Amino acid sequence: MDDLSFIDFPIIDLPDIQETLTHLSAQGLKLDVADGPRSVLVLYAPDGASDFLLDVLRACGYSEPEKQAWLIPWPTGQLLDLSALRDHLTCNRIILFGQSLPELGLHLNLASYSPVQLGKQCYLKADSLATIRDDKAAGNTRKAAALWQALKTHFLHTQI
Numbered sequence: 731m732d733d734l735s736f737i738d739f740p741i742i743d744l745p746d747i748q749e750t751l752t753h754l755s756a757q758g759l760k761l762d763v764a765d766g767p768r769s770v771l772v773l774y775a776p777d778g779a780s781d782f783l784l785d786v787l788r789a790c791g792y793s794e795p796e797k798q799a800w801l802i803p804w805p806t807g808q809l810l811d812l813s814a815l816r817d818h819l820t821c822n823r824i825i826l827f828g829q830s831l832p833e834l835g836l837h838l839n840l841a842s843y844s845p846v847q848l849g850k851q852c853y854l855k856a857d858s859l860a861t862i863r864d865d866k867a868a869g870n871t872r873k874a875a876a877l878w879q880a881l882k883t884h885f886l887h888t889q890i
Contacts, residue, residue: 747814747815747818750814750815751818768797768819769821769822770821770823770824770885771800771802771815771816771821771823772787772800772801772802772824772825773804773810773824773827774801774802774826774828775804775827775829775858776804776805777828778860779858779862780801780803780859782859782860782862782863783801783827783859786859786877786881790881790882791887791888792887793887798887800819800821802815804829806833807830809834809835810833810834811834811835812824812834812835812836813836816851822851822852823884823885824852825854825856825885826853826854827856827858827862828856828858828859836853838853840853842855843873843877843879843880845880845885847884852884852885854880854881854884854885856873856876856877856880861873862877
């Protein structure tokens with residue numbers, strides 16, 4: 731493995747939180763923290779599998795996932811300051827489906843389906859929802875089972 735120096739560390743200019751909130755508002759997403767606390771932020775690639783996401787969250791004990799967690803479709807390739815968004819929404823549990831960590835301003839190496847506690851935040855990275863759903867429908871339940879095991883450890887509604 732090549733040694734990295736400070737010079738090799740990629741710096742990404744991320745949009746500020748107001749720009750992000752404006753973008754999400756233009757897409758019809760209302761991110762009003764006055765609606766009540768939600769400690770889970772789910773960022774997912776908009777790949778047509780949002781119904782599968784709702785089923786997953788209901789299995790985790792969220793009776794009204796849209797009101798109990800921040801569900802944000804975010805296109806891959808589009809930069810986002812996830813830390814600023816997380817702080818704005820006061821979330822401490824973050825699930826990322828099909829997202830590129832550097833594009834979110836995260837310089838972490840997270841293994842998929844393995845929750846990682848960093849300070850007060852817990853992160854879970856997984857394949858895109860469509861990939862997990864389609865594999866499961868084709869009879870390959872390995873990713874769905876790994877996701878369920880990871881969710882049971884830190885993301886059940888009763889644990890929050």
